Amino acid sequence: MEAPLQTELVELVPNGKHSEGLLPVITPMAGNQRVEDSTQSCVEGKGFLQKSPSKEPHFTDFEGKTSFGMSVFNLSNAIMGSGILGLAYAMANTGIILFLFLLTAVALLSSYSIHLLLKSSGIVGIRAYEQLGYRAFGTPGKLAAALAITLQNIGAMSSYLYIIKSELPLVIQTFLNLEEKTSDWYMNGNYLVILVSVTIILPLALMRQLGYLGYSSGFSLSCMVFFLIAVIYKKFHVPCPLPSNFANVTGNFSHMEVIEEKAQLQVETEAADLCAPSYFTLNSQTAYTIPIMAFAFVCHPEVLPIYTELKDPSKKKMQHISNLSIAVMYVMYFLAALFGYLTFYDGVESELLHTYSKVDPFDVLILCVRVAVLTAVTLTVPIVLFPVRRAIQQMLFPDQDFSWLRHVLIAIGLLTCINLLVIFAPNILGIFGVIGATSAPCLIFIFPAIFYFRIVPTDKEPARSTPKILALCFAVLGLLLMTMSLSFIIIDWASGTSRHGGNH
Numbered sequence: 063m064e065a066p067l068q069t070e071l072v073e074l075v076p077n078g079k080h081s082e083g084l085l086p087v088i089t090p091m092a093g094n095q096r097v098e099d100s101t102q103s104c105v106e107g108k109g110f111l112q113k114s115p116s117k118e119p120h121f122t123d124f125e126g127k128t129s130f131g132m133s134v135f136n137l138s139n140a141i142m143g144s145g146i147l148g149l150a151y152a153m154a155n156t157g158i159i160l161f162l163f164l165l166t167a168v169a170l171l172s173s174y175s176i177h178l179l180l181k182s183s184g185i186v187g188i189r190a191y192e193q194l195g196y197r198a199f200g201t202p203g204k205l206a207a208a209l210a211i212t213l214q215n216i217g218a219m220s221s222y223l224y225i226i227k228s229e230l231p232l233v234i235q236t237f238l239n240l241e242e243k244t245s246d247w248y249m250n251g252n253y254l255v256i257l258v259s260v261t262i263i264l265p266l267a268l269m270r271q272l273g274y275l276g277y278s279s280g281f282s283l284s285c286m287v288f289f290l291i292a293v294i295y296k297k298f299h300v301p302c303p304l305p306s307n308f309a310n311v312t313g314n315f316s317h318m319e320v321i322e323e324k325a326q327l328q329v330e331t332e333a334a335d336l337c338a339p340s341y342f343t344l345n346s347q348t349a350y351t352i353p354i355m356a357f358a359f360v361c362h363p364e365v366l367p368i369y370t371e372l373k374d375p376s377k378k379k380m381q382h383i384s385n386l387s388i389a390v391m392y393v394m395y396f397l398a399a400l401f402g403y404l405t406f407y408d409g410v411e412s413e414l415l416h417t418y419s420k421v422d423p424f425d426v427l428i429l430c431v432r433v434a435v436l437t438a439v440t441l442t443v444p445i446v447l448f449p450v451r452r453a454i455q456q457m458l459f460p461d462q463d464f465s466w467l468r469h470v471l472i473a474i475g476l477l478t479c480i481n482l483l484v485i486f487a488p489n490i491l492g493i494f495g496v497i498g499a500t501s502a503p504c505l506i507f508i509f510p511a512i513f514y515f516r517i518v519p520t521d522k523e524p525a526r527s528t529p530k531i532l533a534l535c536f537a538v539l540g541l542l543l544m545t546m547s548l549s550f551i552i553i554d555w556a557s558g559t560s561r562h563g564g565n566h
């Protein structure tokens with residue numbers, strides 16, 4: 063991969079102590095203090111993205127060519143994925159107020175962690191997550207980061223392909239106006255996933271630069287905006303309770319020998335209960351909330367590759383891009399969760415889209431929404447695959463130049479593994495829960511904080527300085543969240559109370 067190649071030229075010194083010898087490779091005039099402000103950031107950009115002056119600037123050169131807007135699209139697309147479909151379920155298990163509080167906290171913490179990553183990367187002139195790990199802790203640091211990125215992003219891609227597997231057959235069935243599912247190959251989710259992977263995802267995943275994917279990311283985001291509008295619209299057009307639920311309630315009462323009006327009254331009260339929003343809820347499923355939210359905001363493996371390709375890069379500009387993307391996604395996440403929840407209340411499933419099938423599986427708007435979400439997640443796969451391929455190259459071929467053969471083979475290998483995984487994935491919440499509870503806290507909280515602590519020199523920020531203490535608290539918070547969510551999930555599984563929702 064060409065862009066990070068410069069990083070690989072940097073002589074890396076594991077331990078977090080700063081070798082002066084490293085800096086001239088990046089930019090001699092920057093000296094000991096790496097670029098920390100916007101005036102110096104040009105130096106950082108030039109040093110990092112060296113290119114031959116005789117060469118015409120070109121998209122595939124080292125010099126970043128991706129505009130601010132395209133980078134916002136790419137990062138937003140990296141953030142936005144299947145996480146959005148799990149949020150209404152999270153809201154049903156927390157209540158509106160607690161959900162809003164937790165969502166705000168996760169969004170703010172996510173932005174702070176990008177700040178830590180950018181600051182560490184500015185200090186050592188490295189724009190690759192794994193190499194920050196190497197600078198901080200040597201090979202174990204690099205491997206831990208690469209492993210977490212691989213796990214997280216493979217989990218994310220599997221969940222996207224899982225959506226394709228479960229939704230695409232329904233879309234085709236509706237298009238063909240078929241009452242029943244047939245046994246034709248085009249109704250088989252497994253074949254369809256393979257087809258989409260080969261024809262759409264693989265060609266996009268072969269791009270050498272993330273910057274090229276800006277347009278597809280923009281399109282993917284507009285599909286998600288359409289999804290959001292449809293969710294809001296449906297809130298006002300789907301009856302509550304759903305006729306099927308209502309029939310259950312009525313059915314129960316018809317067995318009882320009570321006066322008809324009294325039964326009717328109770329039915330209405332029960333229906334009203336089913337359709338009243340809760341502001342604060344705690345139950346066994348609340349444990350999934352933080353992992354689902356953490357999963358939804360993960361974009362950290364993509365931040366540094368996007369930074370590398372940014373035109374006129376500076377830490378401040380990249381932080382703006384990140385804050386803007388997180389803010390837009392925060393609003394979209396909240397609205398999607400709120401209106402999804404207010405449509406089905408406690409009846410919402412772990413995968414929101416699936417819940418709409420209960421209303422009318424052949425509804426045209428829902429069909430369009432399905433197509434939009436399918437398009438959005440399909441176009442997100444190449445963005446999320448990018449850092450995994452990088453991590454694998456870092457782990458297996460650390461010092462080798464770019465090779466098209468390796469680039470193509472890793473993409474094919476990865477897509478093959480993910481396809482196999484999807485064919486056996488138990489259900490989408492399992493993926494959100496376990497990945498969100500393990501690699502997501504590592505990538506968002508623990509690694510950025512401990513890498514920062516080790517990388518920022520003590521003469522610049524002593525170990526007891528406020529930023530470093532804050533960073534340590536951040537790592538401890540991540541550790542706590544990870545342990546808490548994992549133990550809740552294990553208890554939930556062990557006790558068999560898990561109602562994973564969805565019919566997957």
Ligand SMILES: NC(=O)C[C@H](N)C(=O)O
Nearest residue numbers: 141143144145218358360
């Ligand atoms: N990029 C990721 O790792 C997951 C993404 N945040 C999602 O919601 O699907």
